[in-house]
Every structure is written in structure tokens, then in C-alpha cells.
Amino acid sequence: MTKPSITINELDAERLDALLAQPAFADSPIANALNEELDRADILPPSEIPADVVTMNSRVRFRDLNSEEEHIRTLVYPASLKDSSEQISVMAPLGAALLGLHVNDEINWTLPGGDEARITVLELLYQPEAAGEFHR
Numbered sequence: 750m751t752k753p754s755i756t757i758n759e760l761d762a763e764r765l766d767a768l769l770a771q772p773a774f775a776d777s778p779i780a781n782a783l784n785e786e787l788d789r790a791d792i793l794p795p796s797e798i799p800a801d802v803v804t805m806n807s808r809v810r811f812r813d814l815n816s817e818e819e820h821i822r823t824l825v826y827p828a829s830l831k832d833s834s835e836q837i838s839v840m841a842p843l844g845a846a847l848l849g850l851h852v853n854d855e856i857n858w859t860l861p862g863g864d865e866a867r868i869t870v871l872e873l874l875y876q877p878e879a880a881g882e883f884h885r
Contacts, residue, residue, distance in 0.1 A: 752789075755850060756851070758804050758805070759792050759795070760883070762792050765839065777840075778861055779840050786845065798878040800876060803851075805824055808822070809822060809870060813866065814855070814869060815867055822836055824839055824847055842858060846866065851870065852873055853870065855867065
């Protein structure tokens, strides 16, 4: 399956580049996968991000197509992760997979250990850009 196109806010891209440059993430499979996603992304100013795109600090409802379970999480930076039942880090495999997807997009994502996750974005419950919050 071809990966869907992704869109990332330029402020998020800059912050993620800085995060991925940290020694703690050197040689991390997730960091490498996230770098690949950043390389293929359409990078736009925050004010031009479509309202149906998963950005950092977005609250998203998605389905794990392997288990058919639905989840609602806020996509956060690792330092902001406080409650894994409410949030998901962009440095977690599914968090990295969600970044930049549009509502109704489906993606296959290789997990550590080689298993493959299949997720689809069902709904954005909150997106900072749509709320006019561009400087977070």
C-alpha cells in the first residue's frame, strides 16, 4: 500500500527536526521513520494547514484496523506526555504514523519487531491551527 500524502506545519517541522537531532534519538528506528516522513511531507505555514490534518497537539479519533478498536488521543511531543490514555507521543510508532494524515486517510506502519499497524483517521476533535493557535 502506498503511503498517503502528508501535510506538516512548518513550526512543527522545525521543532521535530530539533527533537530528532538530540543524541537521545540517534539511531532510533522511530526517529529514522519520522525523518523519512518529514522528508516526504508537504510543509506549509500554520495558517495554510487544512482543518482535516493531524498536527502536533491535535486531538484525533482513529481506528486500529488490525483490532478494530477506536482510540482518541492528543498528539504531543515526548516532554509533554503526561497521560498515555489521553495522549500519544510523536515518538511512539502510532504517533509518528498519525502526524500529517488527513481525516479518512489510512496508513500501514511498521512497528518495532516487524509487525505492521494499520490505522485510519476518523475525526479531528481539535486542531490548533483550525482554532487559530499558531504559536504554541
